[in-house]
Amino acid sequence: MAQGRNSHGKRKKVPKKKLSTHGRRDRREAEESEIQRLEERIRGECSGKSAKSGKSKAEKSDSAGKGPALTGALFKDLPISSRTVRGLEASKYVKMTEIQSGAIPLALAGRDILGEARTGSGKTLAFLIPVVEKLYRNRWSSMDGLGAAIVSPTRELAYQIFQVLSNVGQEHEISAGCIVGGRSLEEEQKAVSTMSVLVATPGRLLQHLDESPGFDASSLLMLVIDEADRILDFGFQETMHNILQHLPAERQTLLFSATLHGSVHRLGRAALRSPEVISVHHDAKSRTPETLKQTYMIMPLEKKVDTLFSFLRSHSQKKVIVFVSTCKQVRFFYEAFYRLKPGPAVMELHGRQSLTKRMLVFQQFMDRERAVALFCTDIAARGVDFPAVDWVVQVDCPDSVDSYIHRVGRTARYESSGKSALFLLPSEQNFAQKLSKARVEVRAITAKHNKVFSIQPQLASLLAGSGDIRHLAQRAFASYMRSVKLMKEKDIFDVQALSKEAFAESLGLADVPVGADWEGDEDLEKNKMKKKKNQSALQRLKEKIRAKKQGRDKDAAKREEDEEEERELSQRDGARKKLGKWERRQRRIAAAGKAAEGVDAPAKEEDDFLQPVANPQELPPANPLPSGNKKLKLRKDGSALQASGQHVFFSKDGSKKTSELAQLAEELRSEQFDPKGGNRASFLEQVARDLATRDSSDAAVSRARIHEKHQKKRRKERTQRGAKLEDGEDPPSRSPSPPKKRAREAPEETAPMKVSKPVSKPVDFGDDLGDLEKQALSKLGGLFS
Numbered sequence: 001m002a003q004g005r006n007s008h009g010k011r012k013k014v015p016k017k018k019l020s021t022h023g024r025r026d027r028r029e030a031e032e033s034e035i036q037r038l039e040e041r042i043r044g045e046c047s048g049k050s051a052k053s054g055k056s057k058a059e060k061s062d063s064a065g066k067g068p069a070l071t072g073a074l075f076k077d078l079p080i081s082s083r084t085v086r087g088l089e090a091s092k093y094v095k096m097t098e099i100q101s102g103a104i105p106l107a108l109a110g111r112d113i114l115g116e117a118r119t120g121s122g123k124t125l126a127f128l129i130p131v132v133e134k135l136y137r138n139r140w141s142s143m144d145g146l147g148a149a150i151v152s153p154t155r156e157l158a159y160q161i162f163q164v165l166s167n168v169g170q171e172h173e174i175s176a177g178c179i180v181g182g183r184s185l186e187e188e189q190k191a192v193s194t195m196s197v198l199v200a201t202p203g204r205l206l207q208h209l210d211e212s213p214g215f216d217a218s219s220l221l222m223l224v225i226d227e228a229d230r231i232l233d234f235g236f237q238e239t240m241h242n243i244l245q246h247l248p249a250e251r252q253t254l255l256f257s258a259t260l261h262g263s264v265h266r267l268g269r270a271a272l273r274s275p276e277v278i279s280v281h282h283d284a285k286s287r288t289p290e291t292l293k294q295t296y297m298i299m300p301l302e303k304k305v306d307t308l309f310s311f312l313r314s315h316s317q318k319k320v321i322v323f324v325s326t327c328k329q330v331r332f333f334y335e336a337f338y339r340l341k342p343g344p345a346v347m348e349l350h351g352r353q354s355l356t357k358r359m360l361v362f363q364q365f366m367d368r369e370r371a372v373a374l375f376c377t378d379i380a381a382r383g384v385d386f387p388a389v390d391w392v393v394q395v396d397c398p399d400s401v402d403s404y405i406h407r408v409g410r411t412a413r414y415e416s417s418g419k420s421a422l423f424l425l426p427s428e429q430n431f432a433q434k435l436s437k438a439r440v441e442v443r444a445i446t447a448k449h450n451k452v453f454s455i456q457p458q459l460a461s462l463l464a465g466s467g468d469i470r471h472l473a474q475r476a477f478a479s480y481m482r483s484v485k486l487m488k489e490k491d492i493f494d495v496q497a498l499s500k501e502a503f504a505e506s507l508g509l510a511d512v513p514v515g516a517d518w519e520g521d522e523d524l525e526k527n528k529m530k531k532k533k534n535q536s537a538l539q540r541l542k543e544k545i546r547a548k549k550q551g552r553d554k555d556a557a558k559r560e561e562d563e564e565e566e567r568e569l570s571q572r573d574g575a576r577k578k579l580g581k582w583e584r585r586q587r588r589i590a591a592a593g594k595a596a597e598g599v600d601a602p603a604k605e606e607d608d609f610l611q612p613v614a615n616p617q618e619l620p621p622a623n624p625l626p627s628g629n630k631k632l633k634l635r636k637d638g639s640a641l642q643a644s645g646q647h648v649f650f651s652k653d654g655s656k657k658t659s660e661l662a663q664l665a666e667e668l669r670s671e672q673f674d675p676k677g678g679n680r681a682s683f684l685e686q687v688a689r690d691l692a693t694r695d696s697s698d699a700a701v702s703r704a705r706i707h708e709k710h711q712k713k714r715r716k717e718r719t720q721r722g723a724k725l726e727d728g729e730d731p732p733s734r735s736p737s738p739p740k741k742r743a744r745e746a747p748e749e750t751a752p753m754k755v756s757k758p759v760s761k762p763v764d765f766g767d768d769l770g771d772l773e774k775q776a777l778s779k780l781g782g783l784f785s
């Protein structure tokens with residue numbers, strides 16, 4: 001792309017080779033003859049009959065069923081320009097996948113396409129190469145208006161498609177831009193009319209088509225709808241319909257998705273002209289990648305938080321995506337887990353974040369190779385190509401099999417393998433059957449009893465100490481309940497079957513939030529829908545105009561809201577910085593725990609946490625959570641507070657030890673002791689005696705230590721004086737103070753995701769920890785093993 005714009009609207013400078021007029025004419029001529037040759041080849045090679053499957057005999061897979069089979073066909077053998085071939089080679093694309101070898105030739109020949117292939121099978125290139133080639137063969141320039149539009153349901157996916165386009169089209173002189181909501185419309189308006197290709201979210205594209213002066217899409221050659229089923233479903237149907245009104249009927253249209261079901265075919269046919277249906281995995285045994293191992297666990301709602309926390313703790317070195325139903329749940333999980341530190345670094349991605357924040361998190365998660373968990377809503381479910389994701393965990397049941405397929409498709413992409421776990425409530429067990437019927441193979445598993453522990457006390461104390469997090473928990477509770485209530489498939493989602501009290505408690509809440517809008521009357525909502533249906537056409541039109549106006553207002557409001565959230569977040573970041581000491585201590589504890597536990601030891605794989613079950617119907621109702629040691633909370637003095645409030649001290653070897661004082665305290669609690677009776681006086685006397693003895697022995701130890709220090713100093717001074725006299729130096733009039741021993745620097749702050757290597761010897765916690773703290777930490781490490 002010679003004049004590409006990145007997602008921030010900045011013009012990318014591409015150094016151009018300076019050519020003489022003669023040189024330019026030669027190049028133009030060479031290109032003209034290349035275009036002629038390509039046109040001829042396309043006419044001869046690419047106008048084949050409808051291909052129901054992209055895999056012809058000549059292009060059999062060479063990857064033995066692993067990943068999205070690469071065919072034997074090479075990109076460079078396609079009738080495409082040398083510029084595109086160079087762009088592909090620079091991006092290390094050599095052989096085609098099945099969907100690419102099936103779709104690209106037909107798309108080059110100008111056919112409309114409905115393309116369906118598994119997640120991670122290379123659909124992006126299958127439509128980008130024809131886009132770039134079409135503009136090249138039509139000698140498209142920035143003076144010709146918009147030549148191609150690529151529509152994506154999410155900002156992240158649009159951004160990603162734009163990046164692939166920039167790579168593949170790097171040798172071309174095509175101006176391209178990425179326009180998504182959440183940015184200044186005015187700024188985009190200045191640039192949008194000079195773009196030949198736009199990657200856009202539907203709402204933003206329509207806004208420009210409606211409002212941007214000079215933005216002309218009337219000559220558009222090609223429209224691509226990625227994740228077509230998502231875009232053509234209820235949420236975007238109306239917007240897409242309006243977009244189509246701005247585009248010429250004489251255009252080429254390509255629709256792609258991993259899940260093109262019946263209704264999309266119908267809708268697609270309305271937007272396409274006798275399309276070629278290319279369904280690569282239509283007859284395959286499974287609709288999901290073969291390298292993906294899929295599992296599900298049945299558990300009551302109140303065990304989800306504990307199971308998730310324990311899962312992340314057991315997989316602290318993995319790259320994990322965690323899907324939940326709503327933004328508010330993401331917010332709660334992120335804030336709570338950020339503080340409770342399961343092991344991996346935690347991130348959050350949801351629709352209520354500002355564009356800047358979303359892009360930042362998106363890029364950070366892309367770059368992170370391991371030891372990270374991303375909490376997100378379905379905005380990350382479609383199309384996004386995060387590299388090397390090990391696990392996809394679905395904490396909440398998705399609304400459909402298609403949503404499930406897209407979510408799990410964030411792992412096991414292209415040739416890599418991956419795993420997924422779906423948490424199902426006993427009332428949602430039917431969903432597992434639905435998956436099997438839809439050719440999605442899931443295996444029932446359960447978490448090992450001794451590996452799941454309760455974080456409920458920690459959550460409760462977190463909420464008790466922070467009104468903000470308590471508020472988030474309440475909102476997470478309400479939004480989850482509401483989401484279950486609004487689900488269409490009532491045979492799976494049953495809000496009545498949920499234990500509200502237990503669920504609230506599992507989030508650390510003392511009570512079920514009251515007055516929340518999830519308690520709204522279902523009949524009332526149904527009536528509203530009925531009323532809408534019965535409206536006259538005029539009323540509906542009025543409603544539509546109002547909604548459109550409101551939509552625009554909403555856009556501005558949304559921007560303000562985003563900015564507000566951004567401010568709030570940066571303020572909170574500031575607060576976090578102030579908590580540096582606390583943070584550091586927490587991180588040391590987490591790191592110590594992990595080091596002692598050896599979490600990154602290869603032997604301790606996920607199987608250590610999960611185990612298969614023969615019949616999920618016969619699963620025990622819930623895993624009893626281990627109590628006792630695992631609930632220990634570390635105190636400043638190195639003692640640990642058990643859930644019961646009892647103090648425990650640790651001896652040097654890390655074993656649990658009860659001090660004399662603790663023994664006395666134990667007596668105080670024990671039944672033999674009667675605090676009101678005569679024992680009380682003797683107990684107090686004994687405590688006083690004990691404290692006095694301790695004081696005097698402490699003082700003696702301290703005196704001895706100071707004495708020893710002075711002795712040492714004097715010995716050193718004497719030796720130094722002797723040495724200098726031997727060298728012929730004058731003795732100093734006053735002995736210089738010995739060089740100050742540099743205090744050992746505190747060990748570098750250990751990020752929660754950074755896990756020390758497995759240790760077979762005692763862990764060194766650095767000099768800045770007290771003895772008791774060290775002992776407690778080493779004990780704590782052992783506790784979580």
Ligand SMILES: Nc1ncnc2c1ncn2[C@@H]1O[C@H](COP(=O)(O)OP(=O)(O)OP(=O)(O)O)[C@@H](O)[C@H]1O
Nearest residue numbers: 095096097119120121122123124125258383385414
């Ligand atoms: N021919 C190829 N050779 C090598 N790598 C490829 C090829 N085609 C695609 N890939 C890589 O495979 C990964 C998945 O590709 P892509 O994102 O296009 O999949 P997709 O089918 O669009 O997935 P989804 O359905 O989830 O959107 C990407 O990392 C991409 O770079």
